[in-house]
Amino acid sequence: MIAEASDRIIRIGLDDTDHPESGCTTASFDDLLRSIEDQVVGFRLIERRLVRLWPFAVRRTRGNGALSAIIQIPENQRNSFNSVCNEWFEGLLRETAKFPPSPVRAAPVLLTSEGQLPEEWYWDTVRGHVELEPRLQEINSLSCIIRSGDECWGAVGASAAMAWQPTEDSTWELISWRDDSMIGKQRIVSSKVVSLMEREHSETFMNRDPTADRGLIAPRTPCPVLYGIRGATEASVEAAHLWLQFRSDVEHSPRWAAHRTNQLSDDHVRGVSLGTVITLPLETKGAHSHIAAYCGGLRADLVAFSEGGPVNRLLRRLLPGDRIAWVGLTAPDGSVHLERLALVDCVPRVVARPICCGRTMRSAGAGQTLRCQFCRREAERTWVSRGIDLRALDLIGNWSEPHPSNRRHLAKPLELDAPNL
Template identity: 30%
Template sequence: MGRSIDLIGFPRLVRLNPNIPWKTRGNGAIAIHVGIGRGEKRKIGKRKGKDFYSFISVESEDVNKNILFEIVDNVIKDNAVISDKKTNPGFVICREKPPEEIYLRGVRGILDLKKIKYVLDSIGAVYKGYKNKRGLIGATAAISWNPNDKTYELITYRHREKWGTDRYVDESSVKEMDRRFPGTFDNYDYKNKHNRIAPNSPCPVLYGIRGDNPDDLIMAKSIVVSEEYSGWLLFETNQGTDDHLQRKKITEINLFESVVTEGKVVNKPFAIKGGHVIFRIKDESGSIDCAAYEPTKEFREVIKQLEIGDFVEVYGGVRKEPFTINLEKIQVKELVKVIKKVENPICPNCGKHMKSLGKGQGYRCIKCGLKKDESFAKHEEMKRNIKTTFYEVPVCARRHLSKPLKRINHNHF
């Protein structure tokens, strides 16, 4: 970025509200802190044979904003696919951070562009938006992120001539990396045979390894066998943190939010066209449908085991049509006993099984006419094929922000 400008800390990859219908595919933004570095520095990447370093501390932030503006503007013009109807970039340069509320609203709700511009003007920021300028929202939210929880991602980048072609990332090496580095997550879906670190889109990314320790990611990269890449970079991220979730009563839930709510199951889960599984829960304030959609694969089989009266806590994003919680994970808190009739009562006079008179109407002996109520039938408690614990969607269906169970502190909400 020029001889007089240093990178301070890790560059940040910040994901925002995954439910916004006009979002980009990953709804992410990049934020970097620049200035004059001081003290120790660490390697955070490499490109075309050149190592990249960032300083842990900053000596001065006295950097010419006009120079930065020109640099960033040129980078966007040279690399953004402006012709894509969903590409609406924006960038922000500021010495004063916007309030953290901007990040929280950006990851959990909807932000208004007019308000963002007002905030940026009030802190003396310089900024530029392209086309409809919505990128300014993500850029501002990314700068305002003040992490309570964070993870890291090491991203490798393809040579430009490879963009849009099939990637080569060896699956067996990804499995080996996953085994050797348990602090990484969402690498490979063994059940569905899905190599999660390699994206499916024609983007410049070759693969990305996510984890809790940046040093682990550098070592993990050496295990992965792939096509040659042009470079790599380490990011600090909010991925896998559940920052998008808000705890709410059912009637407090709004469109496009991601929520944690709890309630009793009020109907037996059922499948609809497309293989999606639906059930409804209620609390003292109201009720709402929950869905395990087809891409969640075997997670749907867990949901099918729920019974009326089970008490659950659900995590997921809220769809518009129909108004439904799209499940990311579920905690089964209480299970009801399921009692089923296994045998009709035996007539004490005739020694023969009695005949049912209809649901809830008891039984009658067809030989002597003796009647008995439902309690005389033989009932047994059925074994439940589900436990009081957390269940999550498979790796292949996991959202960027969703915290995997291997990272979760069960008291984090």
């Protein structure tokens, strides 16, 4: 559908509406769009977007996602649109004021613009910390409308979500919400049903962790979300949702919506690094493991958390001199939190002295050869060595990654892209 000359294309962004124990930005945004649809004549929703941002953001809650949408309205409905947004946001502020006390209280912002925002706003926000005041100055310079309370931290995420420009590889997530009477009760979406769903709908992915026989689509918090289905296309996630909703063993969802997302994109990291291990692994409290490597003449301190599973196990087998590749996220303390790790080449692992007559050969004395204690055969003083044993490490090619339950929303799975080394 092509916009009429008198129509306006408007971008909307929302963030920082929730609390660790209350609220849900996706549900709030759905409420807003439904209010606009009900009250603005000629409204058309072009696309919803769910954008994940920098995982180390201080004010993040749960998946650290912000919402945006592109809509179309007639020119003569602009005042009506603004009135709906104002009224809805005032109600949101009243709701967030009721949230339980928290060190970081909700500071929601609803942002609207009739122009495309600079794409670098997205890249800055998905790859690092963004200060509020400079971003607010940039937003105001573009004549965007900002609705906020006393604090407006949500402007950072809302503007980043609006500035994101999807690619042909962007994924989709359909979010379904629960009936209000069901919130707080156990969700009825079994791992078996999720497994059947992925089998029936092959373009859906990352909805289940087969290593733990656990479905990943239903959150464990008392929020309004029933489940979120991830897939390659809008049609694939909608078909999977309808398939679930026709089943008698899945909780009914009264409303749902599909969002284009930056999930599984690796936008938060800066590509593959290559280096040489220079220290032995160090294990710290909680079974987290650390190692140092040289990369391009600089030292990199690498961290593999116990939840990283295969990544942690591979790191603990490394020795100085091993050549490795990694993809990771640089933390505020400068360390690199590994999301994928690969062994490129390894130094020999000493196993034992040579074997003769079923037993290890022994030294015949200082400076002398090795000798078999049974047949008296002699051999040079050597050690038997071999490469690292990579069995039982759950590698894809040379690469290791955490099991699905422990990956970030933004991390690209090896099954979608395992770099060649």
